[in-house]
Amino acid sequence: MSGIPMERPLLGEDEAAALSALAARVRELAEATVLTAVGTAEAAAVAAEIEALTARLAAGRRDAPPFVPSGERRMDRQIGNPVTGALNPLAPPVELTVGSDGIVRGEFTLSTVYEGPPSYVHGGVSAMVLDQVLGMAAAASGTPGMTATLETRYRRPTPLGVPLSVEAKASRVEGRKVYASGTICGPDGRVTVEATAMFIMPQRFVPHS
Numbered sequence: 001m002s003g004i005p006m007e008r009p010l011l012g013e014d015e016a017a018a019l020s021a022l023a024a025r026v027r028e029l030a031e032a033t034v035l036t037a038v039g040t041a042e043a044a045a046v047a048a049e050i051e052a053l054t055a056r057l058a059a060g061r062r063d064a065p066p067f068v069p070s071g072e073r074r075m076d077r078q079i080g081n082p083v084t085g086a087l088n089p090l091a092p093p094v095e096l097t098v099g100s101d102g103i104v105r106g107e108f109t110l111s112t113v114y115e116g117p118p119s120y121v122h123g124g125v126s127a128m129v130l131d132q133v134l135g136m137a138a139a140a141s142g143t144p145g146m147t148a149t150l151e152t153r154y155r156r157p158t159p160l161g162v163p164l165s166v167e168a169k170a171s172r173v174e175g176r177k178v179y180a181s182g183t184i185c186g187p188d189g190r191v192t193v194e195a196t197a198m199f200i201m202p203q204r205f206v207p208h209s
């Protein structure tokens with residue numbers, strides 16, 4: 001049982017745009033923090049200002065990240081998602097589209113905050129992106145589910161700071177189980193990471209169960 005409530009407020013367009021702009025500035029702040037070379041006194045002064053800004057935002061704190069309305073496409077309502085969520089400063093964010101062919105596609109660039117080995121993307125970050133994209137491909141097949149298994153194969157290092165592409169597709173559905181596969185490719189089109197996964201729709205979400 002999660003400590004975060006399932007019920008969510010829905011953001012209007014203006015509020016979603018304003019909070020997304022805020023998250024974009026915080027993303028820049030995170031990268032500036034990792035890369036800054038200002039001295040210790042300046043770092044301490046900035047930390048104090050950020051503490052005050054955090055207190056201003058927390059003055060209107062919600063119990064859980066809000067959703068945005070998304071009509072039929074319930075999979076893109078989680079604006080606080082750590083991969084795709086414009087509202088989440090930890091998300092790159094990866095913008096995804098679902099094609100009529102069932103393939104989920106996206107383009108994204110990862111900054112140095114996602115570094116694993118020097119100058120390359122952390123393997124856990126690649127796995128997180130693929131989990132999301134394969135999960136959306138499973139949902140696009142009509143059977144959304146929770147990740148039961150996720151296998152990643154790291155073919156070559158994934159570079160930071162250059163455009164990457166990701167895509168995934170559901171391969172088969174067996175009852176509540178959906179199998180999907182996908183890749184991340186570098187700017188040269190070569191695959192850097194491959195993944196396969198199996199998602200299971202929890203029994204409690206099965207319609208009319």
Ligand SMILES: CCCCCCCCCCCCCCCC(=O)SCCNC(=O)CCNC(=O)[C@H](O)C(C)(C)COP(=O)(O)OP(=O)(O)OC[C@H]1O[C@@H](n2cnc3c(N)ncnc32)[C@H](O)[C@@H]1OP(=O)(O)O
Nearest residue numbers: 075131132135136139144145146147148149200202203205
């Ligand atoms: C509708 C839900 C919301 C979705 C909204 C969609 C939003 C739009 C897309 C967004 C995309 C997000 C992408 C990120 C998705 C995460 O990150 S999900 C978070 C990570 N995953 C988890 O935390 C899952 C934790 N595990 C669980 O909750 C439960 O174990 C599961 C996976 C739901 C299965 O529970 P269950 O339905 O009670 O399973 P159960 O009836 O015991 O078993 C059913 C069958 O599955 C097999 N099985 C069960 N678990 C496993 C396993 N881990 N490995 C292999 N086989 C297994 C059983 O052996 C059984 O097989 P058969 O006997 O039928 O052959």
